[in-house]
Amino acid sequence: MTELLQQLINGLALGAIYALIALGYTMVYGVLRFINFAHSDIFMVGAFAGYYLSRVAPQASVTAGVFVLLGSMAICALLGVIIEKLAYRPLRGRSTLTALITAIGVSLLLQNLGQRVFGANPKSFPVLFPQHYFQFDSGLVIASTQILVFVVTIVLLFSLRHIVLKTRIGTAMRALSFNPTAASLVGVNNDRVISFTFALGSALAAAGGILYASNYPSIDPLMGTLPGLKAFVAAVLGGIGNIAGAAVGGLVLGLVETTVVALGGSTYRDAVAFAVLILILLLRPNGLLGKRQAEKV
Amino acid sequence: MIQPRIRILAAALAGLALLAGCSKSGSDDSAKPADTIKVGEFASLTGKEATFGQSSHKGTELAIEELNAAGGLLGKKIEFVYEDNRSTPGESATIAKKLITRDRIVALLGEVASGRSLEAAPIAQASQIPMISPSSTNPKVTETGDYIFRVCFIDPFQGRLLAQFAKKTLKAGKVAVFSDVSAPYSVGLAQFFRESFLADGGQIVSEQKYTGGDKDFKAQLTAIKSTNPDAIMVPGYYTDVGLIVAQARQLGIKVSLFGGDGWEAPELMQIAGAAALEGTYYSTHFSPESTEPLAQKFVADYKAKYNGEVPDAMAALGYDSVMVLADAIKRAGSTAGPKVRDALAATKDFPGATGATTLDAKRDATKPAVIITVKDGKFQYVETIAP
Amino acid sequence: MLPRSQLALLGALAGIAVVSFFSGSYDPYFLDVAVSCGINITLAVSLNLINGYTGQFSLGHAGFMGVGAYVAAMLTTAASATLLPLLGGQHWLLFAVALLAGGLGAALAGLIVGVPSLRLKGDYLAIVTLGFGEIIRVVLQNIDAVGGPRGLIGIPAYANLFWAFGLAAVAVYVVWTMVNSTYGRGFIAVADDEIAAEAMGINTTRYKITAFLVGAFFAGLAGGVYAHFKQYIAPQGFGFDRSIEIVVMVILGGMGNTTGVIAAAILLTVLGEWLRQFGDFRMILYSLLIIVLMILRPQGLFTWSLPQRKAG
Numbered sequence: 001m002t003e004l005l006q007q008l009i010n011g012l013a014l015g016a017i018y019a020l021i022a023l024g025y026t027m028v029y030g031v032l033r034f035i036n037f038a039h040s041d042i043f044m045v046g047a048f049a050g051y052y053l054s055r056v057a058p059q060a061s062v063t064a065g066v067f068v069l070l071g072s073m074a075i076c077a078l079l080g081v082i083i084e085k086l087a088y089r090p091l092r093g094r095s096t097l098t099a100l101i102t103a104i105g106v107s108l109l110l111q112n113l114g115q116r117v118f119g120a121n122p123k124s125f126p127v128l129f130p131q132h133y134f135q136f137d138s139g140l141v142i143a144s145t146q147i148l149v150f151v152v153t154i155v156l157l158f159s160l161r162h163i164v165l166k167t168r169i170g171t172a173m174r175a176l177s178f179n180p181t182a183a184s185l186v187g188v189n190n191d192r193v194i195s196f197t198f199a200l201g202s203a204l205a206a207a208g209g210i211l212y213a214s215n216y217p218s219i220d221p222l223m224g225t226l227p228g229l230k231a232f233v234a235a236v237l238g239g240i241g242n243i244a245g246a247a248v249g250g251l252v253l254g255l256v257e258t259t260v261v262a263l264g265g266s267t268y269r270d271a272v273a274f275a276v277l278i279l280i281l282l283l284r285p286n287g288l289l290g291k292r293q294a295e296k297v
Numbered sequence: 298m299i300q301p302r303i304r305i306l307a308a309a310l311a312g313l314a315l316l317a318g319c320s321k322s323g324s325d326d327s328a329k330p331a332d333t334i335k336v337g338e339f340a341s342l343t344g345k346e347a348t349f350g351q352s353s354h355k356g357t358e359l360a361i362e363e364l365n366a367a368g369g370l371l372g373k374k375i376e377f378v379y380e381d382n383r384s385t386p387g388e389s390a391t392i393a394k395k396l397i398t399r400d401r402i403v404a405l406l407g408e409v410a411s412g413r414s415l416e417a418a419p420i421a422q423a424s425q426i427p428m429i430s431p432s433s434t435n436p437k438v439t440e441t442g443d444y445i446f447r448v449c450f451i452d453p454f455q456g457r458l459l460a461q462f463a464k465k466t467l468k469a470g471k472v473a474v475f476s477d478v479s480a481p482y483s484v485g486l487a488q489f490f491r492e493s494f495l496a497d498g499g500q501i502v503s504e505q506k507y508t509g510g511d512k513d514f515k516a517q518l519t520a521i522k523s524t525n526p527d528a529i530m531v532p533g534y535y536t537d538v539g540l541i542v543a544q545a546r547q548l549g550i551k552v553s554l555f556g557g558d559g560w561e562a563p564e565l566m567q568i569a570g571a572a573a574l575e576g577t578y579y580s581t582h583f584s585p586e587s588t589e590p591l592a593q594k595f596v597a598d599y600k601a602k603y604n605g606e607v608p609d610a611m612a613a614l615g616y617d618s619v620m621v622l623a624d625a626i627k628r629a630g631s632t633a634g635p636k637v638r639d640a641l642a643a644t645k646d647f648p649g650a651t652g653a654t655t656l657d658a659k660r661d662a663t664k665p666a667v668i669i670t671v672k673d674g675k676f677q678y679v680e681t682i683a684p
Numbered sequence: 685m686l687p688r689s690q691l692a693l694l695g696a697l698a699g700i701a702v703v704s705f706f707s708g709s710y711d712p713y714f715l716d717v718a719v720s721c722g723i724n725i726t727l728a729v730s731l732n733l734i735n736g737y738t739g740q741f742s743l744g745h746a747g748f749m750g751v752g753a754y755v756a757a758m759l760t761t762a763a764s765a766t767l768l769p770l771l772g773g774q775h776w777l778l779f780a781v782a783l784l785a786g787g788l789g790a791a792l793a794g795l796i797v798g799v800p801s802l803r804l805k806g807d808y809l810a811i812v813t814l815g816f817g818e819i820i821r822v823v824l825q826n827i828d829a830v831g832g833p834r835g836l837i838g839i840p841a842y843a844n845l846f847w848a849f850g851l852a853a854v855a856v857y858v859v860w861t862m863v864n865s866t867y868g869r870g871f872i873a874v875a876d877d878e879i880a881a882e883a884m885g886i887n888t889t890r891y892k893i894t895a896f897l898v899g900a901f902f903a904g905l906a907g908g909v910y911a912h913f914k915q916y917i918a919p920q921g922f923g924f925d926r927s928i929e930i931v932v933m934v935i936l937g938g939m940g941n942t943t944g945v946i947a948a949a950i951l952l953t954v955l956g957e958w959l960r961q962f963g964d965f966r967m968i969l970y971s972l973l974i975i976v977l978m979i980l981r982p983q984g985l986f987t988w989s990l991p992q993r994k995a996g
Binding site: 029035087090091094095096097098100101102104105106107108109112113116229232233236240267268270271274275277278281282285286287 | 800803804815970979982
């Protein structure tokens with residue numbers, strides 16, 4: 001029973017992390033219909049930014065943690081805007097595949113620059129937030145960082161929904177995603193909205209990177225690849241472009257992976273995760289929460 | 298339109314192939330006597346296993362620099378030519394061909410991963426160029442042919458040694474094995490450990506797997522915990538082991554964790570934390586804490602060259618691979634492949650950073666292993682186990 | 685009298701055979717890069733049928749290549765003792781049979797991936813094909829009989845310049861004639877506008893499945909040639925990264941532009957080697973070049989007119 005509960009907690013905690021990274025993926029996709037492959041590498045840069053910032057604010061206190069988190073989010077937001085301006089903007093209006101390849105190029109560039117600038121060796125990520133383990137008599141353990149991930153994911157989920165649904169810029173983002181030409185006709189500044197979307201997405205990636213590194217305190221320039229891929233799967237699973245879907249997809253993926261391992265299939269962990277994705281997509285081609293779009297003729 | 302275009306295409310394809318025929322390798326300097334001795338290396342300097350490849354590469358570079366500062370080999374300077382294989386299969390063979398036919402190296406060094414060594418080995422063998430792998434521990438590597446050597450010990454030896462250690466020193470009857478399914482090193486070491494440990498009457502209560510680069514091991518560790526092992530064997534690399542040890546302790550697993558030379562790196566302590574590592578053990582051929590004068594000299598030189606970075610086992614083996622080669626070239630008095638090969642095969646008790654290396658009839662290094670533990674927040678020597 | 689396109693194919697094959705006959709005198713490094721070009725052409729051209737002409741989006745091409753490589757390699761290593769006497773001791777025949785089996789194995793995998801493509805579109809299809817590719821890699825990694833993560837060693841060196849470029853020529857010929865036949869116009873119709881194509885009475889299901897089947901078949905053949913040239917294969921070599929490399933070749937060459945895709949396959953293969961002189965900056969330059977090339981020539985390096993149809 002304890003084992004079952006512990007595995008449930010493990011699965012939810014892992015799922016929350018996937019959900020956190022998937023949020024950024026899905027938001028950029030929702031607005032621009034474009035898979036930002038470099039998202040997972042901005043995530044990595046976020047973790048490294050946190051690593052260097054934490055030297056300025058060394059104590060493990062809540063203020064220091066928040067300072068590092070916000071600082072890293074700001075740095076990555078800037079990075080996201082720059083990448084969009086230099087690499088993606090010249091391609092606007094071209095096919096999504098062209099943009100996809102550019103994104104893969106950016107992803108490769110960040111990884112290789114990272115290996116050169118930060119070094120390929122893994123670095124140990126400092127303790128940013130005060131850490132505590134809640135031990136229960138039955139042997140059940142919950143870490144404070146796991147709870148933090150949950151809380152931050154939920155907070156970001158609702159803030160994002162609020163931004164997209166209730167604010168002016170959110171309305172502009174939705175207008176853009178429906179029809180960019182029509183949006184600019186009614187006075188939406190497309191360039192600014194897209195810049196904002198990238199800034200927001202990249203800041204989310206940075207938050208994900210910091211929290212990920214707080215949970216798994218070993219960072220390296222390729223750390224983004226695997227969680228990035230999983231988060232991408234989570235986003236598609238939930239219905240890409242759907243913010244709540246990303247959260248649901250992340251949790252489902254985390255639980256599925258943990259179940260596979262608990263049942264003794266740890267060698268096939270990744271394969272089963274993808275198999276479940278394929279099955280779900282065959283049953284619901286637009287993901288769990290994705291809306292079925294009418295085919296236009 | 299269609300027909301002419303397909304003709305152009307066919308012509309282009311054939312033309313390309315023809316071009317292949319016309320273009321020559323372009324190196325005419327093969328006729329001139331070389332005024333340097335070229336040593337080649339293929340390494341994973343970028344990509345998934347860059348951290349190991351770079352460590353090994355740094356050790357290699359340091360050794361060559363030291364040899365050149367001491368006057369080189371046979372009165373000539375050593376020229377070091379290296380190529381990156383991006384940690385992907387498929388590139389090492391190409392690189393080996395380039396280094397051998399274009400750069401005309403006299404010996405090939407590499408790689409940390411057994412899979413990529415296995416890829417390049419047949420090419421070195423066919424060209425009669427001696428190849429020394431610094432840290433490929435899979436037995437199959439040197440089975441490729443008589444030109445392929447290694448300066449590390451092999452998985453069966455280390456697996457046996459760890460089985461004995463678990464039985465005798467840890468007094469563990471029930472062991473859980475947690476290995477990296479994507480690393481031949483980890484799979485091999487786990488397999489040889491299992492064979493020896495079962496033969497000794499031990500019991501393996503749980504076998505879990507992870508994929509190198511994973512960060513969350515809690516699901517597997519929770520499953521392991523429920524089987525109540527006396528100890529957990531983790532035959533992985535320190536990059537993953539650090540997190541595994543830390544997460545095991547977080548889940549309240551109090552038994553000993555132990556593993557092989559993949560653990561050896563100063564980063565292990567930083568990633569896992571000293572408290573989590575308390576009471577863990579690993580076998581290795583090298584430790585920066587070693588009191589051997591040659592090892593200490595290597596650590597000091599390495600720190601001086603690389604801004605105070607502490608070398609790991611890969612760096613020490615990379616260093617030794619060059620030193621063993623240099624020794625063989627000196628004894629051979631020549632850089633001709635067959636002569637260097639014979640001299641390499643006769644290597645006996647060569648003193649290096651990782652201890653005395655003897656190359657046996659299978660061209661594998663036989664050298665003692667040391668067991669290291671973490672006690673009071675420090676790496677400490679436990680015992681030396683002779684081969 | 686044969687049609688001219690078939691004459692061209694025969695001519696190309698003869699030319700390649702002649703060049704290959706003298707391959708013994710080439711420098712092995714040069715030969716390695718040349719053979720890699722041939723294999724990459726086959727891969728890129730076959731993926732172009734799926735991604736370019738038919739407008740599907742596959743990110744799992746390396747998986748098909750892996751299936752072909754492993755099936756063919758197992759037949760020429762583990763099964764060669766039983767197979768070789770049956771084939772009269774002819775090594776080239778064994779290789780041909782192994783290649784064909786590898787191609788068919790990959791085609792079967794292509795069929796399995798092709799079926800979901802009937803229900804899925806765009807990014808959803810992309811992630812499913814990516815998933816299939818990864819599943820193939822994980823499964824290969826877990827089969828001890830094929831070496832697991834260590835890879836399969838000791839594969840005989842059957843493949844050479846002739847096989848690599850011969851296969852490339854056949855792949856180009858098949859894709860070219862398929863797409864440019866009356867029947868083949870259906871592929872482009874599916875890519876251009878699926879609903880309109882369906883309304884015109886085109887069996888879109890059949891076209892999509894055919895594209896996956898044929899594309900995977902040639903990827904499997906390319907995998908077989910690759911295995912018997914490199915003499916070593918490992919599961920990591922057929923992962924996501926490799927698939928991406930092939931997709932880049934297709935897009936850089938110009939979707940649905942066979943000549944461009946061939947040129948891009950050669951260019952990218954040679955570029956990777958040429959960049960070696962820059963040492964540690966090689967991969968940084970490589971990724972920068974991809975970005976710059978995409979910005980300067982988003983329609984593909986070798987597509988001169990603007991694309992007349994939307995892609996993806």
